[in-house]
Amino acid sequence: MSAAMSLCCLTPAGADGLRDTVLRDAILASGFLPAEETHIEQPQDLVEVGKLLFESRLLSFNNDTACASCHIDRFGSADGIVNAIGTEGEGVGSERVLNGGDIVPRNALPFWGRGGIGFDTFFWDGKVDASSGYVISQFGDRNPSTDPLVVAVHLPPAEIGEMVIDRSETEAMQTEDVETANKLYDILTARVRDDDVLGPNLAAARQVEQGDIQFLDIAEAIASFIRFNYRIGQTRLHDFVFEEAKLSDQERDGGLLFYGSGGCVTCHRGPYFSDLDFHVVPFPQAGFGRNGFGVDYGRFNVNLLEADRYAMRTPPLLNVAKTAPYGHSGSIPDLKDVIRAHIDPLYAIDPSKMTLNDRNEFYGRLRLWAVSPLNGVVMSEEDVRDLAAFLETISYDSEMSVAIVD
Ligand code: HEC
Ligand code: HEC
Incomplete structure (x- = not known):
């Protein structure tokens, strides 16, 4: 390679181009598809x-x-x-x-x-x-x-x-x-x-x-x-992956974390940003819970497998910026806090406000989380902001408006 060539590639534009390519490849490798390829024609x-x-x-x-x-x-x-x-x-x-x-x-x-x-x-x-x-x-x-x-x-x-x-x-x-x-x-x-x-x-x-x-x-x-x-529409991420459009630097950095060291893609993958499988992420429990007294055994209620106690289906993330509050019991109002709570479950709870029973339940969930890939991921506040910015790129509108029937 000539000296002139290697110089060209050290310019910020060249480095950005490389990061774009890395991200595009990682997104495609996760099973992301053009929107139409997920559609089933309807009369x-x-x-x-x-x-x-x-x-x-x-x-x-x-x-x-x-x-x-x-x-x-x-x-x-x-x-x-x-x-x-x-x-x-x-x-x-x-x-x-x-x-x-x-x-x-x-x-x-x-x-x-x-x-x-x-x-x-x-x-x-x-x-x-x-x-x-x-x-x-x-x-x-x-x-x-x-x-x-x-x-x-x-x-x-x-x-x-x-x-x-x-x-x-x-x-x-x-x-x-x-x-x-x-x-x-x-x-x-x-x-x-x-x-x-x-x-x-x-x-x-x-x-x-x-x-x-x-x-x-x-x-x-x-x-x-x-x-x-609600079929998948053209999002800014589709534009980026399939039409060579740009993301902001922050969105791209968030994407690199999502598909890289943040480990999000282990579970939130494919065109719907979900493996449609079950995992334990110990978010706080709000309300009475499916099993009562602040308990929700999640997948265990369906298959009675001990390994699935407290596990929930990985939520798809399309339009996630619009669907607050988050988690199976809606206990987390803010998108950035949901991201933090994945890797730092204590972040979202106040043990002094929990009953002994609630705390015991929480330990049970923590035990299952401790062996998941999320335990050990470290993120700065900037990383969390970048990830939230990335999640804003997968928004789109529905085809029709639904009447309000309250
Ligand atoms: C009282 C509020 C309420 C009403 C009314 C309601 N839903 Fe829901 N819907 C929910 C809740 C809560 C969930 C999640 C429940 C769960 O997973 O245990 C849900 C989940 C769903 C899901 C699963 C989505 C997924 O990601 O798997 C479908 C499909 C659905 N609702 C369709 C309907 C349809 C069709 C109607 C009308 C016949 C309806 N819902 C009426 C609250 C409601
Ligand atoms: C081990 C699998 C797994 C990994 C890895 C993972 N998640 Fe999740 N995520 C889940 C599950 C399961 C839930 C729902 C948990 C619950 O409600 O009890 C969830 C919930 C969410 C929600 C809330 C969605 C909603 O509609 O309520 C967001 C946003 C989210 N995850 C983003 C991320 C991001 C960003 C990362 C990477 C830092 C990540 N997740 C890593 C499994 C995972």
């Missing part, structure tokens, strides 16, 4: 009626809650609050917290990329999971569909507190088993069938007689809407 008429169903209160037993009550555009298709509030809730965001209503002991999940190609595991604990090629869910051998998103859509209307009111007069509907769910689906289906708008539109989109509409048609339509509306 437009089914998407349209799916959107109306998503916005309809008819899908809650007591006619007071819609999917759109908790999956809200303004909060990046989540609800902006710590634990979700279902039946009898009113308003959105902090207003909903003040008004009371039934609490669902987990943080609402957003929908970005859900049901795209290869996205086969749903909910924090993966209670609907098709990663083996077969759907495993609480329907056992009576799964309503081989499409895991369609099965996932069946669950919220049958969940107590989420869309079935938690009161004595609905006691008959409160056993969460397959028979009760099917009885409930028959009631909800009859309402949709008889609705002047939903009935004819759904029948036409599914090419069935209006009188023959089944709950499966409703779930297929909502799944179709979710797949289309």
Whole structure:
């Protein structure tokens, strides 16, 4: 190499170019794809009626809650609050917290990329999971569909507190088993069938007689809407990787950490920024918890494997800048704090405010985290800021706007 050549490559532009190339290669090696390569074509008429169903209160037993009550555009298709509030809730965001209503002991999940190609595991604990090629869910051998998103859509209307009111007069509907769910689906289906708008539109989109509409048609339509509306869009990171566009220096440094020494890509990889697998990251627990008294055993609740106690599905990170608060119980309001809490679990808790029971639970989670690749990662405050800046590059907008149904 001539002296002139090596001089050229030491200029800042040359070093920047090299860093861009390293980052692009690492991103591609993680399985990142052009947005369209994750899309599954959806019939437009089914998407349209799916959107109306998503916005309809008819899908809650007591006619007071819609999917759109908790999956809200303004909060990046989540609800902006710590634990979700279902039946009898009113308003959105902090207003909903003040008004009371039934609490669902987990943080609402957003929908970005859900049901795209290869996205086969749903909910924090993966209670609907098709990663083996077969759907495993609480329907056992009576799964309503081989499409895991369609099965996932069946669950919220049958969940107590989420869309079935938690009161004595609905006691008959409160056993969460397959028979009760099917009885409930028959009631909800009859309402949709008889609705002047939903009935004819759904029948036409599914090419069935209006009188023959089944709950499966409703779930297929909502799944179709979710797949289309929240499908991966062109983000600034896609522009960088596939169109040679620039990131800011800070975003690029954050990217190099994400795919390099920060170790984030071990779990947050692929087009959805998730391995769709389960890991223990000991975030503080907010609220009552799925298992009660501030405990959420996560994946263990589904598969009863000791190694999976407290494990949660790695959350996909598309649009993560819009979906605060974070974690399975919504306990962390700030994106930078979530990053810090991965590598420094004590950062986010105040042991003096915890009961002995809470502390014991926390030690249990810490024990599992201690053997994970996160234990030992060291980051400066600047690194944390760079990572947060990098996470802002994977934002995009939904295809349609969802009505507010509070
Ligand atoms: C009370 C608020 C609330 C309502 C109403 C609600 N959801 Fe959700 N949604 C949540 C919460 C909380 C979670 C996370 C639950 C969990 O993982 O345990 C979630 C998760 C999901 C997921 C899984 C997403 C993923 O990343 O795996 C899907 C799909 C979903 N909801 C669809 C719907 C549909 C369809 C409706 C309407 C029929 C609906 N939700 C109504 C709060 C709500
Ligand atoms: C060992 C696997 C693993 C690694 C490595 C990892 N994460 Fe996570 N991440 C998770 C899990 C699991 C959760 C959810 C934990 C919970 O809620 O209990 C999570 C949550 C998050 C969230 C919150 C998302 C939401 O919607 O609530 C962000 C942001 C995040 N991780 C970013 C990062 C960054 C940045 C790095 C690198 C510094 C990283 N993660 C490394 C597994 C991992």
